[in-house]
Amino acid sequence: MSLDVVTLGETMVLFIPTSVGPLRYANAFEKTIGGAESNVAIGLARLGHRAGWISRLGNDEFGLFVRNFIRGEGVDTSRVIFDDRHPTAVFFKERQAGREPRVYYYRRGSAASRMSPEDLDESYIREARILHLTGITPALSESCAATVERAIELAKKHGLLVAFDPNIRLKLWSREEARRVLMDVASRCDIILPGFDEGRILTGERTPEAIAARLLENGARAAVVKLGERGAYYATRKESDYVEGYSVEPIVDPIGAGDAFAAGFLSGLLRGWSYREAIRLGNRTGAYALTVVGDVEGLPYWSEIDPKRSDQVLR
Numbered sequence: 001m002s003l004d005v006v007t008l009g010e011t012m013v014l015f016i017p018t019s020v021g022p023l024r025y026a027n028a029f030e031k032t033i034g035g036a037e038s039n040v041a042i043g044l045a046r047l048g049h050r051a052g053w054i055s056r057l058g059n060d061e062f063g064l065f066v067r068n069f070i071r072g073e074g075v076d077t078s079r080v081i082f083d084d085r086h087p088t089a090v091f092f093k094e095r096q097a098g099r100e101p102r103v104y105y106y107r108r109g110s111a112a113s114r115m116s117p118e119d120l121d122e123s124y125i126r127e128a129r130i131l132h133l134t135g136i137t138p139a140l141s142e143s144c145a146a147t148v149e150r151a152i153e154l155a156k157k158h159g160l161l162v163a164f165d166p167n168i169r170l171k172l173w174s175r176e177e178a179r180r181v182l183m184d185v186a187s188r189c190d191i192i193l194p195g196f197d198e199g200r201i202l203t204g205e206r207t208p209e210a211i212a213a214r215l216l217e218n219g220a221r222a223a224v225v226k227l228g229e230r231g232a233y234y235a236t237r238k239e240s241d242y243v244e245g246y247s248v249e250p251i252v253d254p255i256g257a258g259d260a261f262a263a264g265f266l267s268g269l270l271r272g273w274s275y276r277e278a279i280r281l282g283n284r285t286g287a288y289a290l291t292v293v294g295d296v297e298g299l300p301y302w303s304e305i306d307p308k309r310s311d312q313v314l315r
Contacts (some may be wrong), residue, residue: 003076005044006128007122008054008151011035011070012105012111013062014295020095024102025098033069034130034295036259043263043285043299043306045074049270052076055217056119057204057209058088061252063111073296079124083111087121093255096162100254104170113140122158127180130266131155133189135182139172146197152188161269164189166198183260187219188303193228193262208233212240217287224279226261226286232279246287252298260299261287281305 014034042053053075057063059082071077089107094101107113116212121274125131133152138145155162166182175179179202186192186202192215192219194202199211212235226235231245264285265285268278284305292298 002050002051003216004049004130005041005130005266006052006125007037007041007132008115008147009035009037009134010057010058010089010107010110010115010140011038011053011066012091012107012110012289013065014090020097021101022099023092023094026094032295032297033066035066035258036136036165037065037132038070038075039256039259039295039299040132040165040262040266041075042070042073042296043260044267046299046301047263047267047305048265048302050076050122052079053239054120054124056081056086056115058082058085058086058111059084060088062088064092067072067200070243073126079119079121081111081119083114086114086138088112088113093198105253107140110140113144115147116143117146117147118307119155120150120154122154125154125160127152127157128155128160129270130161130163132163132165132262132266134167135178135185136167136169136172138180138185139169148185151187156188160228161191162189163191163262163266165193166195166202167258168201175268178202183218186214186215189219190221192220192223192263193226193258194223194256196228199225206243209235224265224275224282225293226258231283232261234275236275239275241276243276243283245283248287248290251290254290254291256295256298257286257289259295261286263299264305276285303304 013030044051089110091105094102205216206223215223261282265282268281288300289298
């Protein structure tokens, strides 16, 4: 199988209450999925690309739900392993009026945290053009960190471009440990995609320009610092600039916007576009994700954002 992008990481079942307020008062929930890497894979599939997702799931009803959901979005799940001993993780969003949702994770001891380098199929990775990783996976366990390292090794061996979104989750580890581990991972990746606050944690720098410069010094070929509605700043060895973003009002749910950006940006690269053009597409897909509750529900299809069309909502 020939893939455009392959990614790996944990996807959980997500429960979103139908009411706003503390979870202790919620009586009804909608069930969907959430996982940074599968979000990107689904986003790419909706944009017309061939994406594959590698993971472990519990051999349980939630695991089947996650696999079927992702497969139903057109993502290849043939390398997903079902684990008889460990469960599929779940998490909950607590909706708050006018504020970002609170998120509660129940993932300790999950099947995905048992991923190991032996789970990787070299022939599968070899057939892709881009490997996409996030900083969530190495935070889950030592074996997951080793899996990320092995995936990068295989990607480099076979000439894939490696994109890395730090996606720092301070509920999983400390700032100091995240900085140490993720800067080491970033040193072996080609493109780094931090949010501004993540860039500050990783580098200690205080401006997008300084953050990007530090990531280039660390070994990256390109750094793209996401700045919300301000857009993004990018830098390579040869060029650097700001790319204007989109203002969205109201913002329904900001979670997942960074993954939507990554999907749009990688889609642009796969189409042979310049960094500026690819980032503009990423800004656009990220803006779409802000308008819908849920991690993947707002990911746009290519027909909604095709630059050749003139009947789109975001301009």
